[in-house]
Amino acid sequence: MELRPILSAMLRNRTGAVLVALQVAITMAVLVNAAFIINDRMKLLAQPAGVDVDRIITILIYAFDPNYDWDGERRQDLDALRSLPGVEAATTMNSLPLSDSGWSSGWLTEEGNVDSDVSSGMYMVDEFGLETLGMELLEGRWFRADEVKIIDFTSGDDFVDSVIVTETLAKKMFPGESAVGKPLFLETGDSVTIVGVTSDVACPWPKFAEDEVGGLYNTTFLPGRGSPPVARYVVRAGADEAATLAPAIEKALTDRGSGRVVMNLKLHREIVDETYGGDIAMIRMLVTVIVLLLAVTSLGVVGLASFNVRSRTKQIGTRRAVGARRRDILRYFLVENAVMTGIGVALGTVLTFALNLWLVENYDLARLDPTWVPLGILGLLLLGQIATLAPARRASLIPPAVATRTI
Amino acid sequence: MFTYYLRLAWLSIRRNPILTALMVAAIGVGIGACTTTLTVYHLMARDPIPQKSDSIYRVLVDSWDPANPFYDGDQGAAPPFMMTHQDATALMNSKIPTHQAAMYRSAFVVESDNPEIAPDTYSARATYRGFFEMFDLEFVYGGSWDAAADENGELVVVINRALNEDLFDGENSVGKDLKLSGTVFRVAGVVENWNPIPRFYDLNGKFRDSAPLVVPFRTAVNLESDINGSVSCWKPEDINSFADFLNSECVWIKFWAQLDSPEQLAAYADFLDGYAQEQKVLGRFERPIDNRLIDVMDWLEFRKVVSEDNVVLVGLSFLFLLVCLLNTVGLLLAKFIGGASLAGIRRALGASRGALFKQHLVEVSVIGLSGGLLGLVLAALGLKAVRGWFEDFEKITQLDWTMVAIALGLSLAASLAAGLYPTWRVCRIAPARYLKTQ
Numbered sequence: 001m002e003l004r005p006i007l008s009a010m011l012r013n014r015t016g017a018v019l020v021a022l023q024v025a026i027t028m029a030v031l032v033n034a035a036f037i038i039n040d041r042m043k044l045l046a047q048p049a050g051v052d053v054d055r056i057i058t059i060l061i062y063a064f065d066p067n068y069d070w071d072g073e074r075r076q077d078l079d080a081l082r083s084l085p086g087v088e089a090a091t092t093m094n095s096l097p098l099s100d101s102g103w104s105s106g107w108l109t110e111e112g113n114v115d116s117d118v119s120s121g122m123y124m125v126d127e128f129g130l131e132t133l134g135m136e137l138l139e140g141r142w143f144r145a146d147e148v149k150i151i152d153f154t155s156g157d158d159f160v161d162s163v164i165v166t167e168t169l170a171k172k173m174f175p176g177e178s179a180v181g182k183p184l185f186l187e188t189g190d191s192v193t194i195v196g197v198t199s200d201v202a203c204p205w206p207k208f209a210e211d212e213v214g215g216l217y218n219t220t221f222l223p224g225r226g227s228p229p230v231a232r233y234v235v236r237a238g239a240d241e242a243a244t245l246a247p248a249i250e251k252a253l254t255d256r257g258s259g260r261v262v263m264n265l266k267l268h269r270e271i272v273d274e275t276y277g278g279d280i281a282m283i284r285m286l287v288t289v290i291v292l293l294l295a296v297t298s299l300g301v302v303g304l305a306s307f308n309v310r311s312r313t314k315q316i317g318t319r320r321a322v323g324a325r326r327r328d329i330l331r332y333f334l335v336e337n338a339v340m341t342g343i344g345v346a347l348g349t350v351l352t353f354a355l356n357l358w359l360v361e362n363y364d365l366a367r368l369d370p371t372w373v374p375l376g377i378l379g380l381l382l383l384g385q386i387a388t389l390a391p392a393r394r395a396s397l398i399p400p401a402v403a404t405r406t407i
Numbered sequence: 408m409f410t411y412y413l414r415l416a417w418l419s420i421r422r423n424p425i426l427t428a429l430m431v432a433a434i435g436v437g438i439g440a441c442t443t444t445l446t447v448y449h450l451m452a453r454d455p456i457p458q459k460s461d462s463i464y465r466v467l468v469d470s471w472d473p474a475n476p477f478y479d480g481d482q483g484a485a486p487p488f489m490m491t492h493q494d495a496t497a498l499m500n501s502k503i504p505t506h507q508a509a510m511y512r513s514a515f516v517v518e519s520d521n522p523e524i525a526p527d528t529y530s531a532r533a534t535y536r537g538f539f540e541m542f543d544l545e546f547v548y549g550g551s552w553d554a555a556a557d558e559n560g561e562l563v564v565v566i567n568r569a570l571n572e573d574l575f576d577g578e579n580s581v582g583k584d585l586k587l588s589g590t591v592f593r594v595a596g597v598v599e600n601w602n603p604i605p606r607f608y609d610l611n612g613k614f615r616d617s618a619p620l621v622v623p624f625r626t627a628v629n630l631e632s633d634i635n636g637s638v639s640c641w642k643p644e645d646i647n648s649f650a651d652f653l654n655s656e657c658v659w660i661k662f663w664a665q666l667d668s669p670e671q672l673a674a675y676a677d678f679l680d681g682y683a684q685e686q687k688v689l690g691r692f693e694r695p696i697d698n699r700l701i702d703v704m705d706w707l708e709f710r711k712v713v714s715e716d717n718v719v720l721v722g723l724s725f726l727f728l729l730v731c732l733l734n735t736v737g738l739l740l741a742k743f744i745g746g747a748s749l750a751g752i753r754r755a756l757g758a759s760r761g762a763l764f765k766q767h768l769v770e771v772s773v774i775g776l777s778g779g780l781l782g783l784v785l786a787a788l789g790l791k792a793v794r795g796w797f798e799d800f801e802k803i804t805q806l807d808w809t810m811v812a813i814a815l816g817l818s819l820a821a822s823l824a825a826g827l828y829p830t831w832r833v834c835r836i837a838p839a840r841y842l843k844t845q
Binding site for chain 2: 015016019020022023026027029030033034037062064065066114186187188229230261263274277278280281282284285286288289292293296297299300303304307355358359362363364365
């Protein structure tokens with residue numbers, strides 16, 4: 001292979017090659033790190049909520065009439081909702097998985113021993129919670145209607161008697177044995193009994209779960225309802241019916257009763273997307289940066305190759321005249337680009353790790369998985385070759401006669 | 408001479424329209440990306456109350472769990488960001504600060520006498536009258552409630568201009584009745600809409616608007632108005648009523664004080680110290696004394712209002728701009744070397760190197776500023792897209808004149824930097840070489 005003449009030509013006209021190599025190097029550093037961050041965020045977004053997010057609709061009632069019949073209105077509201085065609089189930093809850101707002105608290109697995117404290121996210125649900133949310137009951141039973149009490153932060157004395165925990169929390173509290181039937185204690189001395197274990201349901205805070213409760217799936221269900229003035233209804237729609245059902249739900253509640261404001265009608269999916277809003281925006285911005293970056297870099301490669309082809313027209317004609325075949329010319333430019341890009345990715349590898357180091361040290365980002373680097377190298381080499389193809393083809397079409405046309 | 412150079416630049420640009428367009432596009436997308444990310448940064452990082460940000464302090468005292476600090480993250484251990492009801496009430500009795508206000512966010516349903524206006528919920532700030540003076544709120548009608556209203560929890564409310572438009576058609580509503588969640592309040596004043604970005608005094612919703620209703624703290628507490636913000640508790644306590652809750656160790660109140668002089672600051676720090684000692688004697692404040700007075704900008708930094716993601720994006724977009732500039736250097740080189748014969752002729756006819764240098768830099772600046780203008784258009788589009796992606800960004804994606812100036816300045820500086828080497832190369836050319844071939 002005629003590497004020597006290529007190298008010596010490049011050495012004689014270094015600027016272009018240096019510019020391309022530098023572009024490739026920076027592009028690679030940004031590309032690999034951005035792709036890595038995107039991948040990280042996708043993993044965050046992919047964590048399952050554990051409930052049927054796409055079938056759940058939620059709406060709030062804000063009661064303001066001092067004579068509002070809190071319990072009666074709730075019962076009638078839920079009956080009205082259940083009678084809507086397309087509604088499969090309805091319940092009340094204090095908050096929803098991955099909604100970024102809710103209640104967390106700790107249980108003691110051993111009475112009076114504060115070291116046995118296990119934190120979890122707390123959902124207050126009634127007897128219809130299981131069928132509405134759609135997780136699986138793995139062990140024990142779900143709540144009965146007579147267990148459900150009004151809970152607010154002042155209901156210390158009349159606390160619930162039974163709770164249901166997720167699989168993950170059950171294993172954390174009672175490794176190797178069944179959690180059903182086990183008592184849990186509050187620091188105030190009250191105790192409750194675990195009556196069931198469900199499949200994993202996420203707590204409200206996907207990003208603070210580790211700090212807040214020690215894990216995303218550390219979740220407890222309590223048989224409870226909130227006190228005035230705000231009630232949250234959670235409705236389960238038939239498959240693919242959530243979006244079309246939402247307006248009917250709002251209307252049914254607005255038409256019924258006065259003394260309250262019906263507000264915040266939302267699909268659970270929308271709420272989850274809001275929680276991840278910053279991450280979704282970050283992903284989109286990084287994708288935009290990557291696309292623009294690749295476009296600009298390929299344009300740079302095309303530009304330099306075209307310039308080289310133009311300024312070497314005579315030279316190429318001469319080479320053709322003395323016997324070089326078309327594909328030799330094509331290969332010349334492709335190899336030239338491979339050498340420049342090669343230098344670029346070598347430098348780029350160093351830059352990639354340097355940039356990642358800076359990101360890890362200064363910001364809360366993960367350390368780069370090194371297997372991403374060869375992917376970046378390969379991608380950029382390929383990009384360089386594709387970008388060079390058109391100008392190189394044009395070069396290969398230069399007729400040998402060009403050599404003799406001018407002096 | 409300058410206009411002559413401009414004319415030469417125009418001619419040169421017309422000679423090579425595609426190459427020029429590519430350069431303008433390269434600088435444009437680079438500047439567009441940087442301006443987009445910088446605008447978000449600039450608005451997140453800005454001083455929300457510049458006239459006073461160094462004399463207003465967030466007050467923290469450490470009433471937390473003796474076993475664990477409230478916060479123990481990458482900024483070290485810190486006392487609770489919020490305060491208990493008993494501490495906030497006690498601190499409000501201090502006469503040292505120029506102004507002070509404990510506060511929390513609540514909500515009320517507003518029922519209008521006008522049957523056409525359906526009842527709706529509005530967020531409310533429950534606070535003390537110091538809120539208005541400390542944060543320089545401007546009254547359109549009336550004024551803040553008096554000290555007695557703070558003391559006795561009177562049923563008075565201050566509303567903002569926007570709500571006054573909706574409820575009272577913008578007329579002077581002072582003295583009128585307003586029904587909030589079933590209780591009749593009297594309007595004491597109407598304030599100008601005031602939406603500092605970020606909402607430094609309550610970062611729970613840091614890019615959201617201020618509450619349109621402001622009511623006395625005591626009034627809201629007496630009504631047991633719900634708390635729309637975080638409540639954190641550490642101590643196992645039997646809480647069976649709202650009164651129990653108020654006396655508990657749960658923290659939920661934000662406390663701000665205005666301290667204008669170093670003496671005042673020192674006196675207030677002493678006061679807090681004395682208070683903490685007193686509480687220790689009473690068996691509270693079991694942690695080491697850790698009172699903090701944090702001014703507005705330090706508070707925003709401590710709470711990381713500028714998201715790390717945004718700083719990372721600013722960094723990456725500048726690397727992107729660098730790639731665009733390297734690209735431009737290559738394109739400029741191609742262009743200038745391509746036009747070297749003309750430069751050779753001008754040199755031979757007596758133009759000095761300096762003149763040639765200036766001429767080419769003028770051309771580069773024209774390209775750079777065009778790129779900058781394109782960049783501004785792209786940034787406006789980019790910001791519009793970003794606004795649609797994340798509702799928190801709504802308030803922080805507006806181009807302002809500072810950003811326009813920064814974008815144009817940046818594009819000029821960047822293009823000059825990119826143009827320096829190609830210009831130098833073309834000026835170094837010996838004229839004879841290009842005269843020969845003609």
